[in-house]
Structure formats: structure tokens, C-alpha cells
Amino acid sequence: MTDTTQIQNGQLQVPGKPVIPFIEGDGIGKDISLPSQKVLDAAVEKAYGNSRKIIWKEVLAGEKAFRETGNYLPDETIEAFREHLIGIKGPLQTPVGEGIRSLNVALRQTLDLFVCLRPVRWFKGVPSPVRFPSLVDMHIFRENTEDIYAGIEYMTGELDAKKFRDFLVNEMGVDKIRFPESSSFGIKPVSKEGSERLIRAAIKYAIQRQLPSVTLVHKGNIMKFTEGAFKIWGYDLAENEFANHTFTWRQFENIKKEKGQMDAEKALNEAKKAGKVIVKDVITDAFLQESLLRPYDHSVIATMNLNGDYISDQLAAMVGGIGISPGANINYKNGYAIFEATHGTAPNIAGTGNANPSSLILSGVMMLEYMGWDEAAEHVYDAMEHTFAKRRVTSDLYAQMEGATLMTTSEFAEEIIKNMH
Numbered sequence: 001m002t003d004t005t006q007i008q009n010g011q012l013q014v015p016g017k018p019v020i021p022f023i024e025g026d027g028i029g030k031d032i033s034l035p036s037q038k039v040l041d042a043a044v045e046k047a048y049g050n051s052r053k054i055i056w057k058e059v060l061a062g063e064k065a066f067r068e069t070g071n072y073l074p075d076e077t078i079e080a081f082r083e084h085l086i087g088i089k090g091p092l093q094t095p096v097g098e099g100i101r102s103l104n105v106a107l108r109q110t111l112d113l114f115v116c117l118r119p120v121r122w123f124k125g126v127p128s129p130v131r132f133p134s135l136v137d138m139h140i141f142r143e144n145t146e147d148i149y150a151g152i153e154y155m156t157g158e159l160d161a162k163k164f165r166d167f168l169v170n171e172m173g174v175d176k177i178r179f180p181e182s183s184s185f186g187i188k189p190v191s192k193e194g195s196e197r198l199i200r201a202a203i204k205y206a207i208q209r210q211l212p213s214v215t216l217v218h219k220g221n222i223m224k225f226t227e228g229a230f231k232i233w234g235y236d237l238a239e240n241e242f243a244n245h246t247f248t249w250r251q252f253e254n255i256k257k258e259k260g261q262m263d264a265e266k267a268l269n270e271a272k273k274a275g276k277v278i279v280k281d282v283i284t285d286a287f288l289q290e291s292l293l294r295p296y297d298h299s300v301i302a303t304m305n306l307n308g309d310y311i312s313d314q315l316a317a318m319v320g321g322i323g324i325s326p327g328a329n330i331n332y333k334n335g336y337a338i339f340e341a342t343h344g345t346a347p348n349i350a351g352t353g354n355a356n357p358s359s360l361i362l363s364g365v366m367m368l369e370y371m372g373w374d375e376a377a378e379h380v381y382d383a384m385e386h387t388f389a390k391r392r393v394t395s396d397l398y399a400q401m402e403g404a405t406l407m408t409t410s411e412f413a414e415e416i417i418k419n420m421h
Helices: 029-048 063-069 075-084 103-110 159-171 192-208 227-241 249-259 261-273 284-293 305-318 358-371 374-389 409-418
Strands: 006-008 011-013 019-023 055-058 086-089 115-121 137-143 152-154 185-187 213-218 246-248 277-283 300-303 326-330 337-341
Touching: 019 029, 019 075, 029 358, 029 374, 029 409, 075 086, 075 103, 086 358, 103 337, 115 305, 137 192, 137 305, 152 159, 159 185, 192 213, 192 227, 192 277, 192 300, 213 227, 213 284, 213 305, 227 246, 227 249, 227 277, 246 249, 246 261, 249 261, 249 277, 261 277, 277 284, 284 305, 300 305, 326 358, 337 358, 358 374, 374 409
Parallel strands: 019 055, 019 086, 086 337, 137 300, 213 277, 213 300, 246 277
Antiparallel strands: 006 011, 115 137, 115 326, 152 185, 326 337
């Protein structure tokens, strides 16, 4: 079989020894990249012996790319991800004073990686600010190409802002701008197509993994034609495309209105017994509270870009922080996927051996699952559980744990490998 991963009829075809492009990353990227690869390689070998192996191929982006090529994001890097479909990256520093706003966003937009997937789970022994972190098991589907990522802004005092203001006031009859002369303006596009493909991916994910619910998180009570439409499109999609697999709150409310509360509750309970995914919606601010008080009520979360940014970091904090939270950017239609550390470059600790590689390791585990190499992924999960339970951790967690053993980045990775039973 070829060493290039392909997608055929919507299904990934992963060879036994696929080439995986990787970006080392800036700051602590150099510290965590190699140890993470060693952990993943050990898990693959333990699961499959010599029949499967990852062939790592470094590609350039960020400061290292600029030093070697004069370009922060060379075309060769994009082409490598296009050719091999699946890749992984360390954290990248956004260039200061350059035309590109964010290297991470540029990669997502260029490859149309419309899903930002952030699973959130707790590992026993990891410090948490919530009382029962074991109840936290959520999967965030954050829309990755619209909303503020496609935002259009006009700065007050500039000609474009004046033109836009005059258009709103004179052409559209807008009279709600309280201080028009000093206002800046922002526009956020939210499309039906973009919302549907995100929600469709979330529902399919829930069905495939037999997860109980999909929650549409939005601020549609205020932004009725963007975030409110997101909710409506989500319910329409669930009821039309996934009628045999889902039951929606909108259906519950319609039954309640027509037949009463008891019939609605009966329909809901029957749907749960049949293993259907319950599709519901929650206003963003209410969700941020509910996720703390009743995390067990939510499994898969589908939301827009800005909401997803807030939600991802709050949920990560509930299970130990973004230092141990993985992430992926995926296009489920063409198969493109880049898995990434979710934290920053932390240049202040680069080269000290204090960096925690867990986020990148767990992003690699997500990559293994995406490839269908679930046995290798489970080896890493199990080994990390053992490692955290033994309180053998890097400096970020060591400061929060009594009786812990302090380990360097590479020592921590070796400890995980040792704990692969």
C-alpha cells in the first residue's frame, strides 16, 4: 500500500506506514515535539508490532520557517498537508508587525478545516477546581472558518468606518448606534452551509461514538439572524437528515404543545431507550454555568467560533487546564486534519525542560483515533492515567499536587512509555 493516506467514498484509507507531516512549533515546540513522537511511536509499536509505523516528515512554519526560508508559512508546508491529509503541529507564535494575522488561522482557512474539535476529559490525580471532575466528558465542535474568524472590522476615525456608518444610517435607516462618530464596527458572517456542515459532523460523531446528546450553544436570544439561525438550522438538520437517529428539544416542545407534558416526556424517554441522540440548545451564558454545575447533562457541543473559544478554555480548566487539553482542526469531507497543541509557545520556559507535552501527546492520540488506530490510542490513555495517578508530573502540575515527583519534559514522556502495560 502507498505511504500516502487517501480518502475514498468519504472513508479514510490509511496505509500501514503513513507519512505524517509535523510542524515543530515555536518556543517550547522544540521541547515537546520529539518526546511526544516517542510516546506515539511506542504506543503504535506496542499495539501493532512492526506492521504499522508513523513516518514523521518535518515541515516548516513559524519562526523556524522564517529563519530558513524568509516565509512564516511556506507553500511547501501547505502542499505537504494537502498531499498526506493528516498532520500535527506544535504551538506557533503569531508574527508581530506582519501582514498575516495568525498562522494557526491561516492554516485552518487555507485547508478549510471547518471543525475545531476539543475533547475534554479528566485524568485521575490531576488537580481540578471542580468537585467532581470525573463527570466532565465533553466534545466541543467549534466552527472554524466563519463568525469572527471571517470577521470584517472598521476602525473608528478611518474612512471605511465613516463609509460604513453612513451606509447604515443613511441607506439602512439604522438609529441604534449610540455614539456613531466614535464607533468602530464589526461584521460576523454565519452561513447556513457553514453551520450545517459543523452540526452535521457533531451529530455523526455522537452517533458513531454512541454519545447521548448534542447541545447547540448560541446567543440567539440577542443575535437572532446569526446565532439564532444557527440553532434553527441545527434543529432542521437533525430532524431532516437524522430523523432515525435523533430526537430534538423542538420536537419535545411541539409534542408538549399539541398533546401535553406527559406525552412529550414519554416520547423523550422512548427516544433515550432507543439510543437516539438528544439534540438540544442552550444560551451561551447559561451553558457556561450549566457546564460547571451539571457537566453530565452535555456530551457533544456544537457552536460557533467565538462561543467555542470561551467554552473550550473553561472546560479545559475544569480538568486541569489547556496544558493537558488536546485539539484538532478537521475537514470531514476531504479528510484534511491537523492536530495541535492547544496552548501557547511559552518562550519564557523554552529549553528549560519544564514544558508539559501532554497537550501535544493527547492531540497525537486524537490523530491515532482519526486514523482508526484505536488500540494504540488506548495504550497512551491508559499509560497517562497511570502516570498522573502516580503523581509523576511536569512543573505546571507539580506546583498544584501534594507528594508529587517533579519530572522534566523528556522524563515525563519516558515515564508514560514505561507505564504502557
